[in-house]
Amino acid sequence: MRVAVTGGAGYIGSHAVAELLTLGHQVTVIDDLSAGHAEAVPAATRFVRADIGDLVAMTTALDHHDAIIHFAGLLSVGGSMKDPRSYFQTNFIKGLVLLDAAKAAGVSRFIFSSTCATYGVPRGPLNEDHPKEPVNPYGVSKRAFEQVLEAYARIGQVRAIALRYFNAAGARRDGSLGEDHTHEEHLIPLAIDAAAGRRGPLTIYGDDYETPDGTCLRDYIHVDDLARAHVLALDAVERTEAPFTPINLGTGRGTSVREVIQSVERVTGTKVPHSVGPRRPGDPPALVAAPQRSLAILGFEPQVASIDEIVETAWKWRKAHPQGYSSER
Numbered sequence: 001m002r003v004a005v006t007g008g009a010g011y012i013g014s015h016a017v018a019e020l021l022t023l024g025h026q027v028t029v030i031d032d033l034s035a036g037h038a039e040a041v042p043a044a045t046r047f048v049r050a051d052i053g054d055l056v057a058m059t060t061a062l063d064h065h066d067a068i069i070h071f072a073g074l075l076s077v078g079g080s081m082k083d084p085r086s087y088f089q090t091n092f093i094k095g096l097v098l099l100d101a102a103k104a105a106g107v108s109r110f111i112f113s114s115t116c117a118t119y120g121v122p123r124g125p126l127n128e129d130h131p132k133e134p135v136n137p138y139g140v141s142k143r144a145f146e147q148v149l150e151a152y153a154r155i156g157q158v159r160a161i162a163l164r165y166f167n168a169a170g171a172r173r174d175g176s177l178g179e180d181h182t183h184e185e186h187l188i189p190l191a192i193d194a195a196a197g198r199r200g201p202l203t204i205y206g207d208d209y210e211t212p213d214g215t216c217l218r219d220y221i222h223v224d225d226l227a228r229a230h231v232l233a234l235d236a237v238e239r240t241e242a243p244f245t246p247i248n249l250g251t252g253r254g255t256s257v258r259e260v261i262q263s264v265e266r267v268t269g270t271k272v273p274h275s276v277g278p279r280r281p282g283d284p285p286a287l288v289a290a291p292q293r294s295l296a297i298l299g300f301e302p303q304v305a306s307i308d309e310i311v312e313t314a315w316k317w318r319k320a321h322p323q324g325y326s327s328e329r
């Protein structure tokens with residue numbers, strides 16, 4: 001298949017690109033490198049450095065493709081509280097431009113990177129039918145784009161799957177790709193850097209939640225598993241009952257902040273300096289996927305089972321790339 005991957009130079013997108021190439025697909029990476037890394041884009045792809053909001057560039061880039069996997073976007077919850085407009089501009093308005101280009105180029109299969117932030121505060125099991133009441137502009141921007149996809153799908157313009165990821169984590173098992181965000185907000189890389197002395201002590205935001213150890217529970221899914229799920233979605237999108245289908249990608253297991261810290265300590269053999277701070281507004285005590293639909297529709301089951309395995313891959317990447325991709329320049 002000829003697949004265009006927006007955001008293919010970023011963390012999750014680069015892992016999906018690697019998986020697609022392994023399976024023999026032809027890949028075009030579309031990325032403006034605002035947050036991604038040229039070093040993460042394999043020479044075996046066609047690389048188009050462009051903004052997804054550029055209609056002419058997108059229409060040209062998408063010509064003769066069978067499908068789009070759309071990762072490009074802004075993804076910091078905190079960033080979206082400070083500058084919501086940029087989030088709506090990139091995640092929503094530029095997404096509309098990409099859909100215009102897809103129509104012009106005749107590409108109708110569309111896989112979208114969505115998020116569990118579309119649900120808001122859990123009010124029961126987090127399956128795909130849970131109410132969608134996002135509590136921050138990031139979640140609203142992703143939910144709004146899902147709704148556009150659903151509307152376009154109903155009138156036959158696209159067939160789409162929105163993959164709602166829980167917490168993407170880890171790095172490619174062969175050590176070639178990993179997480180390198182400029183303003184890192186994800187717990188595992190932050191804990192690894194704290195253990196390695198590359199940053200100050202980690203802050204645990206609240207240890208008085210109604211969870212087994214008082215800290216927040218999240219569902220960590222390995223990035224190679226996420227990548228595989230996207231490839232499965234490319235096929236599934238042609239045979240789903242509805243033309244638009246949202247699917248959770250998680251493991252169904254919750255791991256607490258303290259458990260992640262303990263895992264990083266086991267894997268690195270070093271203590272993670274940390275302190276306990278106040279709760280962060282809008283942080284639900286637990287965000288854990290009900291993952292049944294991903295098995296039923298995609299035939300997807302995560303292969304990386306334990307938090308230690310996830311942390312081991314992240315640690316392997318960090319040891320080999322202490323400055324992230326810039327170590328390779």
Ligand SMILES: NC(=O)c1ccc[n+]([C@@H]2O[C@H](COP(=O)([O-])OP(=O)(O)OC[C@H]3O[C@@H](n4cnc5c(N)ncnc54)[C@H](O)[C@@H]3O)[C@@H](O)[C@H]2O)c1
Nearest residue numbers: 007009010011012032034035036051052072073075113168
């Ligand atoms: N990382 C997670 O845990 C997580 C969880 C849920 C959902 N998601 C979603 O997954 C997607 C990828 O996340 P990630 O962690 O790989 O992020 P990332 O920042 O590493 O990757 C995003 C990529 O998109 C590119 N990009 C951004 N704006 C662009 C634009 N206007 N035009 C072209 N390229 C542009 C960036 O340069 C970057 O390479 C995002 O849409 C995010 O919302 C991520």
